[in-house]
Amino acid sequence: MISSPPRHIGITIPPNHGIGTGNLRTAQRLLKFLANQGHRVELLPADGLADCEVLIALNAVKSFPAISRFYRSGQGKLVVVVTGTDLNCRDSEEWNQALTWADRIVVLQERAKAVLSPEFQKKTEVIIQSVRPLPEAGERGERSGFQVCVVGHFREEKDPMLTALASRLLDFESAIQIRQAGAILEERFLREIEDERFLNPRYQWLGELGRVEAQRLISESDLMVLSSTSEGGPAVVGEAVVAGTPILATRIDGVVGLLGEDYPGYFEPHDLVGLSKLMAKAESEQGFYQELKRAVSLKKEQYDPARESLDWAALLRKIE
Numbered sequence: 001m002i003s004s005p006p007r008h009i010g011i012t013i014p015p016n017h018g019i020g021t022g023n024l025r026t027a028q029r030l031l032k033f034l035a036n037q038g039h040r041v042e043l044l045p046a047d048g049l050a051d052c053e054v055l056i057a058l059n060a061v062k063s064f065p066a067i068s069r070f071y072r073s074g075q076g077k078l079v080v081v082v083t084g085t086d087l088n089c090r091d092s093e094e095w096n097q098a099l100t101w102a103d104r105i106v107v108l109q110e111r112a113k114a115v116l117s118p119e120f121q122k123k124t125e126v127i128i129q130s131v132r133p134l135p136e137a138g139e140r141g142e143r144s145g146f147q148v149c150v151v152g153h154f155r156e157e158k159d160p161m162l163t164a165l166a167s168r169l170l171d172f173e174s175a176i177q178i179r180q181a182g183a184i185l186e187e188r189f190l191r192e193i194e195d196e197r198f199l200n201p202r203y204q205w206l207g208e209l210g211r212v213e214a215q216r217l218i219s220e221s222d223l224m225v226l227s228s229t230s231e232g233g234p235a236v237v238g239e240a241v242v243a244g245t246p247i248l249a250t251r252i253d254g255v256v257g258l259l260g261e262d263y264p265g266y267f268e269p270h271d272l273v274g275l276s277k278l279m280a281k282a283e284s285e286q287g288f289y290q291e292l293k294r295a296v297s298l299k300k301e302q303y304d305p306a307r308e309s310l311d312w313a314a315l316l317r318k319i320e
Contacts, residue, residue: 004317009034010044010052010070014062022235023058023083025211026129030056033309039316052076054319060098061089071101077319081106083232085157087115087254103319108233109257125315128258130308131238134215145175146283149221149245151214151236152228153182154189159250159270161192162227167202169276176202176283181217183208219243223282223292229269231255238303246292248278259299265292 011031013023027043034041042052047065053076057063060080071078080102089095099105099116105124107113113124148167154160160182167178180203184190196203209217214236218224224240224247231254238258240247249255251266259265265282267274281288301307 004037004313004320006038006040007054007316008052009039009041009054009056011041011056011058012044012063012066013058015047025235026081026083027058029129030312033305033312034316037309037313037316054079054316056081057098059083059086060102061086061092061094064094064098067098067101077103079104079106079315079319081108082112083108085230086232087112088230090115104315106315109254111253111257112232115253125311127308127311127315128302129233129235129238130305131235131242131303132305133242134212134219145177146223147221148176148178148223148225148279149217150178150180150225150227151182151209151218151239152226152234153185153208154193155185157228157230158182159227159229160189161196162270162272162275163225163279164196164200164203166272166276166279168200169273170202170280174280174283176279178203179206179217179221180204181206181209181214215239215243218245221245223248223279225275225279226250226255227269227275228252228254233258241296241299242303244293244296244300246282246289246296248275248282248292258302259295263295264288265295 011027013027031041031043055070056079057067058081060082078101080098082105099120105120106127107124108129110126113121113126116124150163152158152160164178167176170176193205197205218239224245226234226236226247226249228250229252231252233254237247237255246265248265248267250269252269265278267278282292
């Protein structure tokens with residue numbers, strides 16, 4: 001499919017140090033979409049000068065050196081995608097300069113657009129990250145107990161140990177088991193993981209998983225928890241929605257912008273007791289669990305890959 005004249009498009013992401021970050025997975029998915037539309041697309045090194053007609057830069061602040069080099073070269077059109085914790089940097093000089101230079105801005109959920117200044121909103125598109133389901137979804141019930149998964153790398157803004165700590169507050173009779181996957185991005189969490197594995201028989205850390213393995217973990221789980229204090233538009237929410245796995249999540253803009261204000265599975269950031277009560281309620285009250293499943297199913301359509309591909313094609317037509 002060629003939706004606009006074929007172009008040479010570069011995609012750049014912040015340095016990932018060999019870790020399979022959300023930015024990398026977003027870039028890889030976008031590369032496939034654009035290549036299928038007939039464009040010549042390449043993933044560019046963060047420290048190189050982009051030789052292309054269009055540069056798509058993921059993360060305005062962390063990719064600012066690449067953005068600056070491309071803009072000053074005068075080569076072509078610039079698209080800046082606001083990702084991750086980018087929105088926390090709205091007062092920085094790099095943020096304002098990158099978005100000023102951008103021909104188009106992309107945000108990953110509606111609430112992110114609402115916090116931008118009016119001048120930036122005028123050139124902003126909301127494009128929700130799509131999800132391709134596993135060819136064969138995992139079957140729940142293969143393991144004993146009530147399986148709760150946590151998927152995300154270990155860094156402060158993810159509050160990664162909250163679910164494990166909340167599980168310590170559960171009644172002895174609870175069958176909840178916590179399976180957590182993610183790479184260690186901040187070394188202090190290594191000790192916390194080791195302590196948790198020793199003290200908490202409900203807890204298991206699986207290390208870093210590839211995308212397919214992470215999808216399988218989510219699809220095989222009874223529940224997924226997202227405990228972040230800040231998100232741009234977490235792809236893992238889409239993974240759970242497409243798998244049909246109910247979600248408990250912090251009430252933050254990056255999640256509410258995807259699941260909606262009325263989603264029944266929110267708790268406040270850092271709320272250990274609140275999360276523990278919601279996990280217990282999901283395990284023991286079938287009515288509440290089915291309410292979560294229904295709410296998740298209502299969001300499945302927004303994660304259709306064909307829709308995301310069309311959204312990117314429409315954006316590129318606007319900057320021909």
